[in-house]
Amino acid sequence: MDPLVVIALALAVLAVILGVLLGRSGTALREERARAVRQARDLDEGSRAAAVEAEVRDRFLEAVGPGVLVVDPDLRVTSANPAAHELLGRSARSLIGRTVMEAFLDTTVEAAVRTALDAGSAATEIRLAGPDGTVIVVRARRDGEGGAWLFLDDVSELRRLQRIRTEFIDNLSHELRTPLTTVSLLSETLAREADAADPPIPPRMRERITKVEVETGHLVQMVNELLDLSRIEGGGTLQLVEGVDLGPLAVDATERLRLFAERQGVDLRTVVEPDLPRVTGDAARLGQVVVNLVHNAVKFSPDGGVVTVGVSTWGDDVVVAVEDHGVGIPRAAQDRVFERFYKADRARQRPEPGGGTGLGLAIARHVIEGHGGRIWVESEEGVGSTFRFALPIAGPD
Numbered sequence: 001m002d003p004l005v006v007i008a009l010a011l012a013v014l015a016v017i018l019g020v021l022l023g024r025s026g027t028a029l030r031e032e033r034a035r036a037v038r039q040a041r042d043l044d045e046g047s048r049a050a051a052v053e054a055e056v057r058d059r060f061l062e063a064v065g066p067g068v069l070v071v072d073p074d075l076r077v078t079s080a081n082p083a084a085h086e087l088l089g090r091s092a093r094s095l096i097g098r099t100v101m102e103a104f105l106d107t108t109v110e111a112a113v114r115t116a117l118d119a120g121s122a123a124t125e126i127r128l129a130g131p132d133g134t135v136i137v138v139r140a141r142r143d144g145e146g147g148a149w150l151f152l153d154d155v156s157e158l159r160r161l162q163r164i165r166t167e168f169i170d171n172l173s174h175e176l177r178t179p180l181t182t183v184s185l186l187s188e189t190l191a192r193e194a195d196a197a198d199p200p201i202p203p204r205m206r207e208r209i210t211k212v213e214v215e216t217g218h219l220v221q222m223v224n225e226l227l228d229l230s231r232i233e234g235g236g237t238l239q240l241v242e243g244v245d246l247g248p249l250a251v252d253a254t255e256r257l258r259l260f261a262e263r264q265g266v267d268l269r270t271v272v273e274p275d276l277p278r279v280t281g282d283a284a285r286l287g288q289v290v291v292n293l294v295h296n297a298v299k300f301s302p303d304g305g306v307v308t309v310g311v312s313t314w315g316d317d318v319v320v321a322v323e324d325h326g327v328g329i330p331r332a333a334q335d336r337v338f339e340r341f342y343k344a345d346r347a348r349q350r351p352e353p354g355g356g357t358g359l360g361l362a363i364a365r366h367v368i369e370g371h372g373g374r375i376w377v378e379s380e381e382g383v384g385s386t387f388r389f390a391l392p393i394a395g396p397d
C-alpha cells in the first residue's frame with residue numbers, strides 16, 4: 001500500500017480515537033460542571049436562607065419589647081436585641097459573643113440556662129447591681145439547636161408595688177392588732193359575766209354577746225395571720241436549723257388538734273416511717289403548717305371521718321401528707337386554695353365558730369417555699385383531699 005495512504009488511515013483512526021475520547025471527557029466535564037453549578041446554587045440557597053432567617057430573627061428581636069438573648073450550647077450570646085442591651089445597661093451589640101456569666105454577672109442565670117438546656121425551661125429572678133436596683137425575671141427555654149433563648153422582663157415596678165402592699169398590710173395589721181385584742185379580751189370578760197349574771201340576762205342578749213366574742217376572736221386571728229403572712233413574704237423570718245426530724249414534729253403538731261378532732265367526731269391517725277432522714281428547717285413554722293393542714297382536714301371531714309398524717313421519704317425529699325375523706329376540692333379550685341383569702345365554696349364547710357380566714361394555706365405555701373420545698377394538693381370532690389409538702393433531705397454539709 002502507498003505509504004501516504006497508510007499515514008492518512010492512521011491519522012483518521014487517531015482522529016476518531018481522539019474524537020471519541022474528547023467527546024467522552026467533554027460530557028464528563030459538562031456533567032461535572034453542571035454538578036458543581038448545582039451544588040454552588042444549593043449552597044448559595046442554603047446560606048441565603050440562613051442569612052434571611054438570621055435577618056428575620058434579628059428584625060423580630062429588635063421589634064419586640066422584652067429583652068431577648070439567644071445563646072449557643074456553650075452559653076455564648078449569639079443574638080441579643082436592643083431591649084436586652086438596655087435592660088442590662090450595655091452598649092449596642094456589646095453582648096454578642098459574651099458568655100451568660102459575663103452578660104449577667106450572676107451565677108443564678110447561668111444555672112437557670114443550664115437547667116433549661118437539660119430540662120427544657122427554667123426561670124430565675126435577679127437584682128442588678130446599681131442605684132436603680134432593677135429586678136429582672138429571666139426565663140430560659142431550650143431551642144432546637146442545642147442552645148437556649150432567654151427572655152428578660154423588668155419587674156422592678158411590680159416588685160415595688162408588691163412591697164408597698166405588703167408594708168401597707170403590715171402597718172394596718174399592726175395598728176389593728178392592739179385595739180382588737182383589747183376588744184376581744186373585753187368581750188370574753190363580758191361573756192363570762194353574762195354567764196354568771198344574777199338575775200340571769202335574757203337569752204337573746206347572751207347570744208349576742210357570744211357572737212361578739214366569737215367574731216372578735218376571728219378578727220384577731222385574721223390580723224395575726226395577715227401579720228404572719230406579710231412577715232414571711234418579706235423574707236428573712238425563717239429560723240433554719242439543721243437536723244429537724246419531721247416525724248416527731250408532725251406527730252406533736254397533730255396531737256395539738258386531737259381535742260378539736262374528738263369534738264368534731266374525727267379520728268386522727270399518724271403513720272411515720274422509721275429512721276427518717278433529717279431536713280433543715282424552722283421547726284416552729286413547719287409545725288404551724290402541719291397544724292394548719294390537719295385543722296383543715298378535720299374541718300372538712302364528716303362525722304366519723306378519718307384523717308391520716310403520714311411522714312415518709314420520697315427520693316431526695318421527706319414528705320408530710322395529710323389525708324382526709326371529706327368534701328374534697330373542685331378541680332378548678334385546687335390551684336387557687338394556696339392564694340391568700342381564697343375559700344372554695346363556703347357552703348360545703350362545716351359551720352365553725354368564726355369560720356376560716358382563707359390565709360392558712362397561703363402562709364403554708366410561703367413557709368414551705370421559703371424552705372426550698374413544695375406543697376400541693378390532690379383532691380376529688382366527695383372523695384377527699386391529700387395535702388402534701390416535700391422538703392429536701394439535708395446534705396452532709
Ligand code: ADP
Pocket residue numbers: 292296297300324326327328329337342343344345355356357358359360361362385
Ligand atoms: P381557711 O381554712 O381558713 O378558709 P385556708 O387557706 O386554710 O383557709 O384554706 C383555703 C380554702 O381551701 C378553704 O376555705 C377550703 O375551701 C379549701 N380547703 C383547704 N383544705 C381543705 C380540705 N382538707 N378539704 C376541702 N377543702 C379544703
